[in-house]
Amino acid sequence: MAATRAERLTRWLLAAGALLRVAQYLSNRSLWLDEAYIAPTILRRSFAGLFAPPDYGQIVPVGFLALVRAAVALFGASEYALRLVPLLCGLAALVLFRRVAARLLPAPAVPIAAALFAFSGPLIGFSSELKQYSTDVLAALFLLDRAVDARERPGQPQSRGALVTLAVAGAVLVWFSLPAVFVLAGIGATLAVRAARTGERPRLRALAAAGLLWIGSFAAFWLVFLRHIGRAPDVLAFWADAFLPFPPRSFADLYWLPKTFGALFGDPAGFVFRGLGILAFLVGAWVLFRTDRAHLALLIAPTLFALAASALRWYPFSGRTLLFLAPALYLLVALGIEEIREETSPRAPAVWAILLALLLFHPVLWSVRALFHPREKEEMKPALAYVRGHLSPGDRLYVYSAALPAFDYYGPRSGLPPNRIFRGEWVGETAGARRDVESLRGGGRVWILFTHAIRPDGADDEARFLGFLDAAGRRLDAFRATGAAVYLYDVSRTATAGPS
Numbered sequence: 001m002a003a004t005r006a007e008r009l010t011r012w013l014l015a016a017g018a019l020l021r022v023a024q025y026l027s028n029r030s031l032w033l034d035e036a037y038i039a040p041t042i043l044r045r046s047f048a049g050l051f052a053p054p055d056y057g058q059i060v061p062v063g064f065l066a067l068v069r070a071a072v073a074l075f076g077a078s079e080y081a082l083r084l085v086p087l088l089c090g091l092a093a094l095v096l097f098r099r100v101a102a103r104l105l106p107a108p109a110v111p112i113a114a115a116l117f118a119f120s121g122p123l124i125g126f127s128s129e130l131k132q133y134s135t136d137v138l139a140a141l142f143l144l145d146r147a148v149d150a151r152e153r154p155g156q157p158q159s160r161g162a163l164v165t166l167a168v169a170g171a172v173l174v175w176f177s178l179p180a181v182f183v184l185a186g187i188g189a190t191l192a193v194r195a196a197r198t199g200e201r202p203r204l205r206a207l208a209a210a211g212l213l214w215i216g217s218f219a220a221f222w223l224v225f226l227r228h229i230g231r232a233p234d235v236l237a238f239w240a241d242a243f244l245p246f247p248p249r250s251f252a253d254l255y256w257l258p259k260t261f262g263a264l265f266g267d268p269a270g271f272v273f274r275g276l277g278i279l280a281f282l283v284g285a286w287v288l289f290r291t292d293r294a295h296l297a298l299l300i301a302p303t304l305f306a307l308a309a310s311a312l313r314w315y316p317f318s319g320r321t322l323l324f325l326a327p328a329l330y331l332l333v334a335l336g337i338e339e340i341r342e343e344t345s346p347r348a349p350a351v352w353a354i355l356l357a358l359l360l361f362h363p364v365l366w367s368v369r370a371l372f373h374p375r376e377k378e379e380m381k382p383a384l385a386y387v388r389g390h391l392s393p394g395d396r397l398y399v400y401s402a403a404l405p406a407f408d409y410y411g412p413r414s415g416l417p418p419n420r421i422f423r424g425e426w427v428g429e430t431a432g433a434r435r436d437v438e439s440l441r442g443g444g445r446v447w448i449l450f451t452h453a454i455r456p457d458g459a460d461d462e463a464r465f466l467g468f469l470d471a472a473g474r475r476l477d478a479f480r481a482t483g484a485a486v487y488l489y490d491v492s493r494t495a496t497a498g499p500s
Contacts, residue, residue, distance in 0.1 A: 087127050090124075093141055100327070139183070192204060268323040283336030287339050380481075
């Protein structure tokens with residue numbers, strides 16, 4: 001059967017999404033701090049060693065670490081190998097999203113959903129980043145697809161097969177994706193309520209068995225791996241604003257939920273005009289509420305379980321940790337836009353097109369720009385290349401403490417003499433910065449390397465440190481790349497104070 005125009009458009013849109021993901025991957029940007037935190041766990045350990053808590057207190061599922069470790073074993077320790085698993089998950093998610101969208105949405109809404117998914121900045125970015133969030137999206141889509149299959153054919157052999165697949169896949173995926181447990185909880189609750197309402201006792205027993213399998217697998221994952229890393233005080237402090245205040249004790253606590261709901265449409269959904277995204281989402285949710293509440297529950301319930309985990313301070317409800325919710329958001333937004341099109345076309349046919357254009361304008365513009373100027377974060381590689389090209393005998397290199405994780409990856413590859421490297425230890429401490437400057441005095445020329453120097457509280461450690469250096473010596477050279485910088489100072493005791 002010949003493909004319809006909507007099907008052809010969907011394919012082209014998803015092909016464009018694949019191109020954008022591959023292009024970002026091939027740009028081979030430098031590892032930034034969060035990626036550099038994970039790399040040592042993968043590069044320095046055996047497969048068995050991955051079950052110990054990851055380095056730098058990172059909360060990364062052991063299954064994801066094992067997949068990346070396998071890629072490194074096969075293809076070496078390059079950035080390409082380290083990011084291969086996120087890329088493959090991002091590409092597979094495009095294919096699976098098309099299947100899920102075709103099953104949950106009317107045909108005209110599928111290309112809309114495909115466009116939102118294909119051009120999503122967060123999805124493109126995390127498809128080429130050494131983080132597990134692209135895997136989370138793929139896991140959520142796979143489980144949702146199996147749940148739809150199990151729900152649509154009650155009592156049929158295909159449904160039983162889908163339920164068995166769902167049970168086994170769920171037990172496996174909790175080792176690869178932390179939020180998979182929320183997706184499974186939402187799916188299990190939705191299918192169980194439906195089976196109870198229709199009196200399908202064999203199905204309820206099958207769901208109970210699947211639920212026990214999921215719980216047992218997650219309990220083993222927690223005992224073996226997660227309990228050692230999941231509630232470290234520094235992790236809880238970092239995500240302090242990402243936990244639902246419960247019970248609420250102030251107006252700010254009450255406002256947390258609507259504020260956080262609105263924030264979802266900026267990060268992870270990537271909409272600049274969040275209000276329009278919320279409007280389309282609510283319309284889409286209303287359409288499913290009237291037409292298929294079970295499908296609405298499959299899309300919404302994981303969010304509710306993630307919120308419950310947030311209230312217990314078990315899982316942060318913020319930004320990239322919620323990327324697994326992005327497919328459900330895009331599906332409901334697309335359905336809402338299609339409903340608006342149907343309702344307004346006779347009187348104001350341009351309304352829906354303007355709405356869609358406003359929602360897609362920034363993601364498409366960002367994506368097209370990224371084809372020619374791929375996204376960068378903390379480009380240590382060109383900074384170190386500049387140092388290597390301008391290094392004189394006797395020069396030293398000082399590495400700011402937040403740059404050390406990435407430097408530990410790139411330093412041995414840079415060709416710089418390891419015995420001339422000074423490792424900083426301070427972050428945000430004026431006394432620590434002064435101590436390091438004093439330790440550099442009298443040693444002649446020194447290169448100062450910074451990445452990730454502006455901290456979450458807004459303090460600019462780079463500017464502070466350079467101020468002390470300007471008073472202690474003379475600036476000779478400087479080079480800046482995206483998110484990284486190097487400065488050359490003469491800090492001999494006879495150097496003239498102040499910048500050149």
